[in-house]
Each structure stands twice: as structure tokens, then as C-alpha cells.
Amino acid sequence: MIKRIPVALLIFWLAAVLIGGVFGLHGNGIDLNAILATPSAQHWLGADDLGRDILARILKGVEISFSVAVLTTLVTMTIGVLIGLLAGFYGGKVDLILMQITDIFLAFPGMLLAIAFAAVLGPGMTNLMIALCIAGWVSYARLTRGQTLSLRNRQHVQAAESLGASVPRLLIKHILPLLGSILIVEATYSLASIMIAEASLSFLGLGIQAPNASWGAMLRDGVRYMLVAPHYVLIVGLSLMSLILAINLLGDQLRDKLDVRGLENA
Amino acid sequence: MVKRIVSFCIVIFGVLLLTFLLIHLVPGDPVEVMLGESASTADRMQLREDLGLNQPLYQQFGSYIAKLAHGDLGQSIHTKIPIIELIKTRYPATLKLAALSLIIGLVIGIPLGIYAALKANHWQDFVVTIISVRFSAMPAFWLGPMLMLVFAVWLGWLPVSGMESNSSIILPAVTLGFGLSAILTRMTRTSLLEALNEDFIRTARAKGLSEKTVIIRHALRAALLPIITIVGLQTGSLLAGTVITETIFSWDGIGRLLVESIEKRDYPVTQACVLVVALSYVLVNLCTDILYRFADPRVKFSHD
Numbered sequence: 001m002i003k004r005i006p007v008a009l010l011i012f013w014l015a016a017v018l019i020g021g022v023f024g025l026h027g028n029g030i031d032l033n034a035i036l037a038t039p040s041a042q043h044w045l046g047a048d049d050l051g052r053d054i055l056a057r058i059l060k061g062v063e064i065s066f067s068v069a070v071l072t073t074l075v076t077m078t079i080g081v082l083i084g085l086l087a088g089f090y091g092g093k094v095d096l097i098l099m100q101i102t103d104i105f106l107a108f109p110g111m112l113l114a115i116a117f118a119a120v121l122g123p124g125m126t127n128l129m130i131a132l133c134i135a136g137w138v139s140y141a142r143l144t145r146g147q148t149l150s151l152r153n154r155q156h157v158q159a160a161e162s163l164g165a166s167v168p169r170l171l172i173k174h175i176l177p178l179l180g181s182i183l184i185v186e187a188t189y190s191l192a193s194i195m196i197a198e199a200s201l202s203f204l205g206l207g208i209q210a211p212n213a214s215w216g217a218m219l220r221d222g223v224r225y226m227l228v229a230p231h232y233v234l235i236v237g238l239s240l241m242s243l244i245l246a247i248n249l250l251g252d253q254l255r256d257k258l259d260v261r262g263l264e265n266a
Numbered sequence: 267m268v269k270r271i272v273s274f275c276i277v278i279f280g281v282l283l284l285t286f287l288l289i290h291l292v293p294g295d296p297v298e299v300m301l302g303e304s305a306s307t308a309d310r311m312q313l314r315e316d317l318g319l320n321q322p323l324y325q326q327f328g329s330y331i332a333k334l335a336h337g338d339l340g341q342s343i344h345t346k347i348p349i350i351e352l353i354k355t356r357y358p359a360t361l362k363l364a365a366l367s368l369i370i371g372l373v374i375g376i377p378l379g380i381y382a383a384l385k386a387n388h389w390q391d392f393v394v395t396i397i398s399v400r401f402s403a404m405p406a407f408w409l410g411p412m413l414m415l416v417f418a419v420w421l422g423w424l425p426v427s428g429m430e431s432n433s434s435i436i437l438p439a440v441t442l443g444f445g446l447s448a449i450l451t452r453m454t455r456t457s458l459l460e461a462l463n464e465d466f467i468r469t470a471r472a473k474g475l476s477e478k479t480v481i482i483r484h485a486l487r488a489a490l491l492p493i494i495t496i497v498g499l500q501t502g503s504l505l506a507g508t509v510i511t512e513t514i515f516s517w518d519g520i521g522r523l524l525v526e527s528i529e530k531r532d533y534p535v536t537q538a539c540v541l542v543v544a545l546s547y548v549l550v551n552l553c554t555d556i557l558y559r560f561a562d563p564r565v566k567f568s569h570d
Binding site for chain 2: 100101103104107108109110111112115116117119120121122196199200203204205206216219220222223226227230233234237240241244245248
């Protein structure tokens, strides 16, 4: 029963977003009579500093945040896996150069690189995603490279090679499929961490811009009005926690199910 | 060892290059973005000259490095204050915050980890593990406002933000230290459990040593190495984590300086802050590496 909680929570969020979409909740409607209103029949979770419905904005925020996370994960995974495959497969100088570049990116503590790039590129959704991609591909590259190094010497790969299979064929048909489960688990965790990164950047005013809803920006506004309307920051905070926890728990379950080891502290 | 130093130098060079290039990634003309459209042509020319933007790229990089070597990070576009002065006034506040959160992380994390390991597979261990695993995933911009809400707004025990009173540091330090303590709890638990299964522990017990001596003198000592590594790695992230935490609590450190400079589009300051934080991170990691190899003679430099 307990095991179903993360999936149930995610389904709940998905359903809420879909239902919100069906009912045409967009969260940008300003109601000056409801500024910082507490939860009521009209505004189930209260209203923010412009009288916008918090529930509607949270749902819109999930939608935006989730699409940013999915897109960014896809892009970072593609770039990272490609680099990792090449480094691990060819070894030698290629590996040395690619890994040295990876090390340079790793020399920046996690969020700092994303903050720096988001800062110079300017705010907005596209720039936000570019910044997140620049900071995010490294972990995939490392992971894939390590796996590829050992997979490359497996018998089936060497057999295929001796039969004259081309490099792209070896990589795609013989090595990549074996990386599937480890990449799925990594991608699940990175969905959560990208959502956190997106919210962090929006919290700093570098991410998604008004009037679009974003959890990070909502939390920042919540902090600003904490003294007069503590429910605002509390509701946004609790929602964010439930979603992040659900995704991470799902990651743990996938890891156990797919029997992927060595990702515990990744 | 030589290989490590070479690789370290390349990383430092890469960090310098990447931060140098930051300003060139500004879409369009960085001078226009920084000064705004209303600036006069003379001002623009002046800034372009000051920043050396009218030289070829490699020359700019060369003079950037040369200036750095003299401790010259340029000056703020708006206030004209040398950036090195800004960093000198702001960095100590960040170090103070990071040091206190490190202490909080150690003081909570290690004893809790030992406790969980000694109670392994009992409910106490289960509770500690659940809390540490789940909450280490919660970001600072979530934990900070939540702590602020409970301890400053509702209970009124601590100041909401700022740096005026001595107790102002507590909430930001807890926000930063909490994640570290969760990670340390897990790490201490795992490595202590591993150490307790070793032969020398059985020997120590067979000799008739008290359980306390066995754990503190023998097991914990062997469990210390992975803990050192984690502390080192996390100290670096702590420095980066200050960006968000300082912004939440209006703590005037280098993280807040970074955010302020971004808001004012004062890119030379942004660039300098990124560089200082990244270099601190690299240095802390290098020190950890050396300390680690020093603490455990079995790990040889040549192994990687």
C-alpha cells in the first residue's frame, strides 16, 4: 500500500493539472477584492498578492515546471549520453579530452553554472532551459562513460565488432540498450532536480517571468508577504514538497525494481 | 601526483576561460544591455574601453588573466568600486555562514548516523533514515521560508532576516546545514555499519574491550574516511548554496552580491562572484583529496 503512494501522488497531480486545464483555470485573472485572501469557497487555497487564485497558479506552475523538466532532461540526456558513449567507446585521447571538459564543468558547484548562464542570457523560458542544459549534461556523460568503458569489452560487443559492425551500430544496437535501465533511473532523479533548479532560478528572478506561474516565483512572493499572509508560502511549500518527494520516491522504487546499483549517492 | 596537478591546472584554466566568456554570451551588445538604451554614446565608448571589449578575444583573455594575477577583478559598472573590495567585505560573511552550517551539519549528522548504525534495523534507525533520505532532497528555497515561517513569524524566537542581531545567523545556517546533516547521517550510518563487520572489530571485542571503546576508538576511526570525503565535497556545495540562502534571509554575503549584481546587470561583478565561488569550490575539493590520501596511506596518488 505504502509503495503506491508516490505513483498515487503523481497521478493526483497529473489529474489536477488536466482537470484544471479542462475547467480553463489559467491563474492569471486578477481579482482586486481577493488580494492575499485566505482559503474560501471561491478560492480554495486563497489568493496571492494580486488576487490571483493560488490553486490555479500552482497547477499552472506544475504544468510549466514539468514541461521544462521533461524537455531539459531529454536534451541533457541526449548530449550527455552521446559524449559519454564516445568517450567510453574510443578511450585514449578522445576520452581524456572529453573527460577533461567534463571536469571543468564539474568544477562549478551545481547551481552556480546555471545561475551564471541564466544571468547573462537574460530571463525567460528558453534561456532558462539553455542554462539548465549547460549545467545538466555532465552527470549523464560521466555515468554513460563509466558504463560504456566496461560494456565495450563484453563479448557480444566484440563479436559484433569482429563481424564488421559499424561504430554507430555498435553504440546504438549493442551498448545503448544495456544502459537503458540505469538511464531511466537517472532521468527520474534528474526530473526532480531540474524542477528544483528551475524553481531556484525562478526564485532568484532568473527563470520563468510574470505573468506566467512558477513555483519558485510564488515562493519568493510568499516570503515577501509572509507576515500578512502566511498561508500563501505554506501552501506553495507543501505542494512543492509533495511533488518532489513523490518523484524521488518513484526514482528509488524504479532503482530497486530495475536493480540498478551504484546510483545511491549519484 | 603529477597527473593530478596537470589535471588540476587544466581545470583552473577552464574555469577562468568559462567565466571570462560569460560576459560575451550576453545576447546582443553587452555594453548596451548593461547601460540601458538611454546611455550616451560617450558612456558606451568609455565602458567598452574600460572592459577592453574592443580588443580581439585572445588579447582580452590575456589581459583578464594578467589583471587577475595582480588581484584586479575590475570595477563595478554602477558604483565604480573595485570588485576586489566588494568581495573582501562580502566574502567573510559567507565564510562565517558556511562555517556555522558545517558545524551544524557535523554536530547533528555524525551522532545521528552513529545512533542509526547502532540501532540498525530497529524502528529508530528506520525513522532516522527516512527523515535524512527524504529531507536531504528538499531545496534551500523551500526549507528556508518554512523555517522562517515557523521560528520567526509564528514562534517569534528568531529574527526574520537581515544581519543586525547575533541570532540572525541561526536560521540561514540551519537552512544550509540541514541538508548536509542529512547526507552525513546516511554516510556515517553506512560506513560505521561496514566497519563494524570487519575482523578487527571482532578481535577488539574478543580482547574484552568495552563496547564504547570498540565503537569510538576502532570502528569510528575506520569509518572516518568516507565521512571526510563527503564533508569536503559538501563544503563546496555549501558555498554555492549560500546564493539562495543569503537571498532568502538578506544575508550580505557573496551569494547575495551575485544576485544583486545580476539584478543590476553589473556583469563584471557577476563574473567575479562566479569565479570566486568556483575557485573556492575547486580548492576545497583539492584539499579534501589531499587530506583523504594523507589520512589513509592505502590510497595512493598513482591509483587514478
